[in-house]
Amino acid sequence: MLYRVIVIFKFFKKIFSASESESPVSEIAAGPEESRAKIYSRSEHCISRTQISENALKVLQRLKKADYEAYLVGGCVRDLLLGREPKDFDVATNASPEQVKQVFRNCRIIGRRFRLAHVFFGREIIEVATFRGSETAESDQQVVHEDGRLLRDNVFGTLEEDVWRRDFTVNALYYNIRDFSVVDYTGGMQDHANAVLRLIGDPGVRYREDPVRMLRAIRFAVKLGFTLHPDTEQPIYTQAELLKSIPAARLYDEALKLFLAGYGVQTFEMLRHYGLFAMLFPATDKCLETQDHDFPRLFLIRALENSDARFAEGKSLTPYFLLAALLWEPLQMAAEKRIQQGEHETVAYQNAANEVLSRQIKITAMPRHITQSMRDVWFLQNKFSKTFGTRPYRLLEQPKFRAAYDFLQLRAETGGADPELVEWWTQFQLADEETQRKMTAPPKGSATKGKGKPRRYRTRKKPDTPQ
Numbered sequence: 001m002l003y004r005v006i007v008i009f010k011f012f013k014k015i016f017s018a019s020e021s022e023s024p025v026s027e028i029a030a031g032p033e034e035s036r037a038k039i040y041s042r043s044e045h046c047i048s049r050t051q052i053s054e055n056a057l058k059v060l061q062r063l064k065k066a067d068y069e070a071y072l073v074g075g076c077v078r079d080l081l082l083g084r085e086p087k088d089f090d091v092a093t094n095a096s097p098e099q100v101k102q103v104f105r106n107c108r109i110i111g112r113r114f115r116l117a118h119v120f121f122g123r124e125i126i127e128v129a130t131f132r133g134s135e136t137a138e139s140d141q142q143v144v145h146e147d148g149r150l151l152r153d154n155v156f157g158t159l160e161e162d163v164w165r166r167d168f169t170v171n172a173l174y175y176n177i178r179d180f181s182v183v184d185y186t187g188g189m190q191d192h193a194n195a196v197l198r199l200i201g202d203p204g205v206r207y208r209e210d211p212v213r214m215l216r217a218i219r220f221a222v223k224l225g226f227t228l229h230p231d232t233e234q235p236i237y238t239q240a241e242l243l244k245s246i247p248a249a250r251l252y253d254e255a256l257k258l259f260l261a262g263y264g265v266q267t268f269e270m271l272r273h274y275g276l277f278a279m280l281f282p283a284t285d286k287c288l289e290t291q292d293h294d295f296p297r298l299f300l301i302r303a304l305e306n307s308d309a310r311f312a313e314g315k316s317l318t319p320y321f322l323l324a325a326l327l328w329e330p331l332q333m334a335a336e337k338r339i340q341q342g343e344h345e346t347v348a349y350q351n352a353a354n355e356v357l358s359r360q361i362k363i364t365a366m367p368r369h370i371t372q373s374m375r376d377v378w379f380l381q382n383k384f385s386k387t388f389g390t391r392p393y394r395l396l397e398q399p400k401f402r403a404a405y406d407f408l409q410l411r412a413e414t415g416g417a418d419p420e421l422v423e424w425w426t427q428f429q430l431a432d433e434e435t436q437r438k439m440t441a442p443p444k445g446s447a448t449k450g451k452g453k454p455r456r457y458r459t460r461k462k463p464d465t466p467q
Contacts, residue, residue, distance in 0.1 A: 037160075040182040040189060047080045047175060047182065055121040056089035059104070059128060060177040066103050068095040069131075069159065072175035074166070077182070081173070081192055082224070091128045092162060092174065100128050132165040133157025160185065167206070167213050168220065168232075169198045191229075197221050198229040207235055211242035215254050218270045222263045236274045243279040248365035255280055255364050256319055262311035264304035264322070280364060283330035283356060296329035299414040306410065320373035321403055323366065325410065330356045331378060345382070353378060373400060380404035381411070387424060388442045396429070405429075 049057065056072065063070035070093045076086035093100065100117040101107045107119045107128075117128040133155040159174065166172040169188035176183055191198050197220055199206055199213065207213055214236050221228050243251065258267050271277035278285035288297055303325035310317055334352035339345055357371050366374075381404065383395055395401060405425060411417035428439055 036185075038184045038189070040184065042180040045081065045182045045189075046083070047077070047180075049180070051080055051085075052076075053086075053089045053124065053126070055119075055124050056091065056126050057177075058121075059091050059119055059126045062103055063091070063093050063095060063100070063128075064177055066095070068093050068099070068103075070177050071159070071183070072177075073129075073173070074171050077173045077175050078170050078188075078192070078224075080175075081182075081189075089126055091126060092131060092159070093128060094131055094158070095128075096130050096156060097128075100130075130156045131159055131162035134161045134164060159183070164200060166200060167216060169200055170220075170224075170226075172200060195224070195226045196229050197224070197226040197232060199232040203232050203235045204239070207239050207242060211239070211246055212250065212254055214240065214243070214274070214276060215258060215271075218267060218274065218276065219258055219261070222266045222270060223261065233274075236276070240275040240279055243276070248361065248363055251280065252364040252366055259304065259322055259326075260307065260311070260317045260319065262308050264308050265301060268300065268304055281326055281360070282363070283359060284326055287329040287333060299328070299410065299416055300325060302410050302414050306406075318373070318403070319366075320370045321377065321407070323370065324374040324377045324407065327356055327360060327374070328378070349379060349382070373403075376400035377404045377407050381408060381417075384408055384417075384421060384425060387421075387428075388440055390440075392425075392428060392436075392440050 052072065056076075060070045060072065070091060072089060073092040074090045076089045079086040095103070097109045097115050097117045100119070101109060104117075104119045106121070107117050110116055110118055114129070114132075117130075119126045119128060134157060163172050163174075163185040169186040169191045171188070172184075172186050173188045174183040175181075182189070186200050187198075197217060199217065217228060217232060217236070220226065258264075258271070261267075268277065271280070272285070272288070284296075284300075288300075303322060307317055307322050331349070331352050334355050335345075335348045338348035338352055343351065353375050357366070357374070360366065361371070376398070377400055380395065380398060380400060383391070384404075386392070386395075398404070408417055408425070409422050412419045412422045424439070428436060431439060
């Protein structure tokens, strides 16, 4: 791996050390009319066909044979240049979706906002997009909201026009199957070398067209280890609220991409820095603004670290667990308020969960099975304190016991639960039947099988202040 990184570094150094003035950075804001493509021949880049999916190559070759233009584009080209294995391969072509379908029998046209062709090879799907045009006149193929958002955009065009419809320069590089060159209109190769993430065109306009680009900027910057270009960065501070116009279902999908990709901690910190986290989880952000003794931030960081570690180890990630952590403190505050008003603790937590989730669903549309799993994890927390009689055995049989136990561990590690209680449950799971019977036996002289009403363990650490 180290050898591969050195080779890639030498490759970029060879290309860009000769003359920094060759970078077409000044053309990025100029638009397609004044731009010129820089072609990097096969000897000038590190992409090999052996690194490309066989099915992607089949799509490229068959489109080429049908006399259409065909390029690999986007994240796959970016990742190949960085020496990474692409998650998927996307193709751009001058063939319309219907023409693509004529070439491939194993093809299906999808989408309304952006019509795409999906070519199926077993479990692998190669996405084929027609070059998008830069139509400025009103068209029934392009629908723009009054706030500047693109609601539908099926205006087809040329390669040159397609370049300027993409988001970042490093995502606007095209691998040409005809001569194996890389086509660069926006200075993306230079930005690769400088580890800079730069938005194509006027950032203010591009963010208004699609506010989700602000979230993508954060995600790519963290994932790639790139720095946001100042022109790309500055508008985010003032345009974060544009995310309120995005459908809740789409924001839910984006939230999962942000937090379940192995870079949760850095992503969380960057989102908060730019005011974007408040747009996704306003109730949690409000709790963070009034945090007491670094709580609940410490708990959230620990939960994110746990998810990042599982991702790095190749383990499965369940969205409901992290979402339960993200909304845990709003739940606690809402439940405490209800308890102070006289509600029974169990009822207070149930009503608080309804309150917190109903508000959050309007922002990030979490599916019902996710919210139900979150409730299960939350409601089991108060049951862990009941360690006598048959209750521990019944708790072990709960489908979400393991997730709830892991959640309890995270709370204990950050001062939100009793570490001795976690240790008890750890030993109870490992014990034989006889030991379990002794552990759950009521104390001598106890008239009941239970422990009575358990002491509530407050989630916040109180700061030490002189009396």
